[in-house]
Amino acid sequence: LSRPLSKASAVAFDLPALPPLDGEARQAWVYRLLREAILRGTLMSGMRVPSSRALAARLAVSRSTIEVAFDQLRAEGYVAGVVGSGTFVSAALPDGFLLKPSPSGPAASISTMVPSEADRAVRVDTPFVARVADATLFPFAEWRSHLQAAARTEAAATAGGADALFGDRSLRAHVARYLGAARGIACDASQVLITAGIRQGLNLAGRALLQPTDKVLLEDPGYALAADIFAPYTRRLVSVAIDEAGFSVADARRHAGVRAAHVTPAHQSPTGVTMPVARRLELLNWARERGAWVLEDDYDSEFNYRSAPLPALKSLDEGDRVVHFGSFNKTMFADLRIGYVVVPRDLAAAFAKGCRALGPAVGIIEQRALATFIADGGLARHVRRARAAYARRRERVLQGLREIMAPRALRVTGEHAGFHFVWWLPEDVAADSLAAQARLRGLRLEFVADHSRRLDATAGVLIGDSALDDTQLDDALGRLKSTFEAARARQ
Amino acid sequence: LSRPLSKASAVAFDLPALPPLDGEARQAWVYRLLREAILRGTLMSGMRVPSSRALAARLAVSRSTIEVAFDQLRAEGYVAGVVGSGTFVSAALPDGFLLKPSPSGPAASISTMVPSEADRAVRVDTPFVARVADATLFPFAEWRSHLQAAARTEAAATAGGADALFGDRSLRAHVARYLGAARGIACDASQVLITAGIRQGLNLAGRALLQPTDKVLLEDPGYALAADIFAPYTRRLVSVAIDEAGFSVADARRHAGVRAAHVTPAHQSPTGVTMPVARRLELLNWARERGAWVLEDDYDSEFNYRSAPLPALKSLDEGDRVVHFGSFNKTMFADLRIGYVVVPRDLAAAFAKGCRALGPAVGIIEQRALATFIADGGLARHVRRARAAYARRRERVLQGLREIMAPRALRVTGEHAGFHFVWWLPEDVAADSLAAQARLRGLRLEFVADHSRRLDATAGVLIGDSALDDTQLDDALGRLKSTFEAARARQ
Numbered sequence: 001l002s003r004p005l006s007k008a009s010a011v012a013f014d015l016p017a018l019p020p021l022d023g024e025a026r027q028a029w030v031y032r033l034l035r036e037a038i039l040r041g042t043l044m045s046g047m048r049v050p051s052s053r054a055l056a057a058r059l060a061v062s063r064s065t066i067e068v069a070f071d072q073l074r075a076e077g078y079v080a081g082v083v084g085s086g087t088f089v090s091a092a093l094p095d096g097f098l099l100k101p102s103p104s105g106p107a108a109s110i111s112t113m114v115p116s117e118a119d120r121a122v123r124v125d126t127p128f129v130a131r132v133a134d135a136t137l138f139p140f141a142e143w144r145s146h147l148q149a150a151a152r153t154e155a156a157a158t159a160g161g162a163d164a165l166f167g168d169r170s171l172r173a174h175v176a177r178y179l180g181a182a183r184g185i186a187c188d189a190s191q192v193l194i195t196a197g198i199r200q201g202l203n204l205a206g207r208a209l210l211q212p213t214d215k216v217l218l219e220d221p222g223y224a225l226a227a228d229i230f231a232p233y234t235r236r237l238v239s240v241a242i243d244e245a246g247f248s249v250a251d252a253r254r255h256a257g258v259r260a261a262h263v264t265p266a267h268q269s270p271t272g273v274t275m276p277v278a279r280r281l282e283l284l285n286w287a288r289e290r291g292a293w294v295l296e297d298d299y300d301s302e303f304n305y306r307s308a309p310l311p312a313l314k315s316l317d318e319g320d321r322v323v324h325f326g327s328f329n330k331t332m333f334a335d336l337r338i339g340y341v342v343v344p345r346d347l348a349a350a351f352a353k354g355c356r357a358l359g360p361a362v363g364i365i366e367q368r369a370l371a372t373f374i375a376d377g378g379l380a381r382h383v384r385r386a387r388a389a390y391a392r393r394r395e396r397v398l399q400g401l402r403e404i405m406a407p408r409a410l411r412v413t414g415e416h417a418g419f420h421f422v423w424w425l426p427e428d429v430a431a432d433s434l435a436a437q438a439r440l441r442g443l444r445l446e447f448v449a450d451h452s453r454r455l456d457a458t459a460g461v462l463i464g465d466s467a468l469d470d471t472q473l474d475d476a477l478g479r480l481k482s483t484f485e486a487a488r489a490r491q
Numbered sequence: 492l493s494r495p496l497s498k499a500s501a502v503a504f505d506l507p508a509l510p511p512l513d514g515e516a517r518q519a520w521v522y523r524l525l526r527e528a529i530l531r532g533t534l535m536s537g538m539r540v541p542s543s544r545a546l547a548a549r550l551a552v553s554r555s556t557i558e559v560a561f562d563q564l565r566a567e568g569y570v571a572g573v574v575g576s577g578t579f580v581s582a583a584l585p586d587g588f589l590l591k592p593s594p595s596g597p598a599a600s601i602s603t604m605v606p607s608e609a610d611r612a613v614r615v616d617t618p619f620v621a622r623v624a625d626a627t628l629f630p631f632a633e634w635r636s637h638l639q640a641a642a643r644t645e646a647a648a649t650a651g652g653a654d655a656l657f658g659d660r661s662l663r664a665h666v667a668r669y670l671g672a673a674r675g676i677a678c679d680a681s682q683v684l685i686t687a688g689i690r691q692g693l694n695l696a697g698r699a700l701l702q703p704t705d706k707v708l709l710e711d712p713g714y715a716l717a718a719d720i721f722a723p724y725t726r727r728l729v730s731v732a733i734d735e736a737g738f739s740v741a742d743a744r745r746h747a748g749v750r751a752a753h754v755t756p757a758h759q760s761p762t763g764v765t766m767p768v769a770r771r772l773e774l775l776n777w778a779r780e781r782g783a784w785v786l787e788d789d790y791d792s793e794f795n796y797r798s799a800p801l802p803a804l805k806s807l808d809e810g811d812r813v814v815h816f817g818s819f820n821k822t823m824f825a826d827l828r829i830g831y832v833v834v835p836r837d838l839a840a841a842f843a844k845g846c847r848a849l850g851p852a853v854g855i856i857e858q859r860a861l862a863t864f865i866a867d868g869g870l871a872r873h874v875r876r877a878r879a880a881y882a883r884r885r886e887r888v889l890q891g892l893r894e895i896m897a898p899r900a901l902r903v904t905g906e907h908a909g910f911h912f913v914w915w916l917p918e919d920v921a922a923d924s925l926a927a928q929a930r931l932r933g934l935r936l937e938f939v940a941d942h943s944r945r946l947d948a949t950a951g952v953l954i955g956d957s958a959l960d961d962t963q964l965d966d967a968l969g970r971l972k973s974t975f976e977a978a979r980a981r982q
Contacts, residue, residue, distance in 0.1 A: 334655065365826075
């Protein structure tokens with residue numbers, strides 16, 4: 001794994017001298033090299049990328065390793081192009097963001113993971129609104145042994161000072177390391193704050209950042225609770241449109257005096273759109289120009305079924321304008337109640353003040369259990385297993401939809417990741433009618449419109465499949481088929 | 492314990508027909524009977540109470556049992572008077588609060604307990620600012636077994652809906668029962684909300700109750716974090732004076748348009764004053780008249796060293812105007828992070844909305860562990876042991892102070908309860924000088940003035956002694972003695 005770059009290569013461009021990290025997977029290393037080359041301008045916008053064969057020879061890895069890395073770069077929007085006609089560096093990369101040195105720490109590794117959070121009023125066994133982790137997949141026996149070790153007298157008695165307020169030191173260090181590996185975020189324990197979940201983190205941000213007249217931009221359609229969360233801290237909440245690349249920076253630019261924007265770049269809530277890198281850089285550029293803070297709600301990023309999870313927006317954040325929010329409540333199980341915030345250095349004092357006013361969030365014993373669970377690899381093992389289970393479920397549901405309507409007419413977004421995706425209805429089926437027919441069949445459906453303040457939202461159905469077993473999925477799909485046919489017949 | 496009232500009694504007044512409860516201590520039963528008689532007007536204001544001998548004969552209990560009950564009634568301000576000249580029902584009981592039926596559920600029992608919360612930035616081993624529980628007294632081995640039982644797969648996987656949002660059903664039921672026994676509060680599980688601590692509860696109240704122009708009254712001197720906690724929810728925070736009976740309702744009456752008042756009736760923070768029953772009834776009367784909400788911060792009530800803890804203000808709350816906040820973080824150990832709110836019925840929907848926006852607070856496993864720990868009597872056993880340890884420490888410190896200055900010149904408040912008390916400095920010692928001398932000797936002292944926005948606060952020192960062992964106490968007392976002598980010599 002640690003062999004140097006081959007000098008015999010015939011490819012006519014330089015690659016950065018970035019050796020593989022300890023334990024870094026080969027494809028993660030290749031991905032990181034190429035991404036760095038693109039961001040540094042070594043591989044320039046519009047330039048044709050060398051063939052996978054040439055790169056494989058140059059880097060002394062297999063062609064399949066190169067292809068996995070390209071799949072990921074393509075998913076993130078760094079490169080574009082189809083098999084046969086070549087792969088090009090994306091033309092939409094803003095030049096202002098080409099990197100000077102190395103920005104982002106270690107890149108994403110396929111065997112690692114990140115968190116999420118959703119409306120907990122949803123029952124796990126209700127199709128298709130089950131947008132939560134399947135707790136039956138979680139290794140509770142293993143977790144119990146970590147809890148027990150953490151509950152020793154000496155350990156539990158000694159937290160205090162900053163540890164009591166911001167979180168256990170060892171957990172914060174493990175979260176920082178994990179965010180480096182899984183999300184490409186270069187941070188240390190001092191920047192990590194332990195919370196009960198993303199909602200608590202967003203409340204801390206409200207306290208830390210907002211005065212009553214500060215403008216906050218919210219995605220629309222977006223996270224349904226966002227407006228309630230920020231309501232005590234400011235009166236000025238403004239909707240920003242979602243397009244095929246997620247949060248519209250062009251729309252955001254129309255507003256002056258913006259203090260913060262709440263965004264879900266990994267798997268937009270609820271559309272599931274992944275924000276491509278060009279849009280990410282545009283967003284960061286806007287934040288730097290305006291002095292605004294970007295609240296990255298990384299609620300659903302680690303369960304990616306096509307390639308490694310995309311690195312976080314925070315990993316590109318050279319201006320330190322991004323506050324990154326995540327949670328283990330979906331990675332592990334919903335009722336765990338442990339999350340985190342990565343706090344920009346300029347905001348450390350303001351967040352600390354917020355922490356004192358909200359009070360310490362999480363019991364020391366569970367924090368220490370989580371630290372050793374991560375250290376022992378228990379979390380990584382669990383996420384791998386859960387990801388495989390969710391991927392199988394996702395494929396089963398997509399196959400079911402292909403049996404409900406013609407595959408070429410089927411439009412979905414966000415299907416490659418997370419606990420749900422969106423099924424956009426064909427024009428000859430109205431959402432009202434589908435909802436009415438679903439109710440008749442005991443099928444609860446949630447619509448994109450439920451997450452929007454706009455009246456003209458396109459009709460899309462949230463298909464939450466993560467917490468349903470095969471029997472529940474087949475039952476729900478059967479009911480969905482008859483629902484769909486009845487709704488279409490009534491148009 | 493369950494013998495009926497004696498018919499042979501010669502005492503010329505009726506006692507309510509309240510038989511002892513299962514497992515209720517004799518003195519708790521007597522206390523409850525007499526308190527009820529006073530509140531119902533059977534024993535009227537200014538009336539001389541029958542002798543302990545007559546009551547002992549009437550109730551078929553020992554005279555010492557009667558005397559313990561009277562000690563408690565006296566501590567709460569229900570009766571007044573000294574040995575020899577007779578005991579009278581307090582003249583200051585407002586008639587409007589005499590009870591119609593029975594209001595308050597079972598009364599306090601000496602063997603039960605309640606919670607608290609404080610600034611966590613304080614290190615446990617720093618004399619005399621150690622106003623926290625001594626975690627070394629906590630039975631972690633026992634706690635571990637409850638955690639382990641609670642971490643079984645099936646149990647952990649199944650919380651959902653309201654349980655996920657408001658707290659585990661079984662824990663809420665146990666907290667309700669415990670509050671009935673320990674704090675005299677008649678409530679059921681549906682009124683109990685599980686939080687991470689009192690601060691989170693107060694934030695929920697801010698969300699549930701306040702608009703930006705609503706007035707909130709805060710005690711002064713008072714809980715140092717209160718202003719920060721409420722700041723996002725309203726701009727109008729108003730200080731109310733503390734007198735020898737605690738929160739001054741007369742001062743509160745000078746303010747119009749008050750939406751809520753934050754009070755610490757059990758052991759005023761920081762003076763330690765216990766609000767007597769006359770003031771309590773005056774406060775409740777004011778709240779009813781004005782339509783204001785009383786936020787009862789019951790942070791320090793279960794560790795009472797003289798008699799049973801006083802029943803909560805909430806136990807007298809016939810108008811359902813009191814929101815009651817408590818926490819297990821001091822009863823058990825500071826880093827546990829479990830507290831609760833008892834929510835008036837009219838506020839249930841508003842608090843539920845706040846819970847959704849702040850997110851569920853506490854992991855399901857620790858909630859279930861706490862439910863069984865309470866059910867098995869583990870909590871009651873621990874509090875009994877801890878109370879005895881704290882009482883010994885308190886006596887040691889008071890004895891130390893009596894060696895520092897003449898006992899008849901020694902003025903303290905709040906010394907009968909909690910994790911700290913206040914030592915009011917004699918006029919010939921200035922706080923500045925004492926603080927400077929303390930610093931020279933490595934002794935950290937906290938002053939009442941640190942908890943006040945007023946400049947004219949009388950000089951008092953908070954003596955936090957709960958988390959210090961005998962060696963630490965003796966060392967700290969030694970340094971305090973030389974500090975005091977040096978400060979006095981410099982006047």
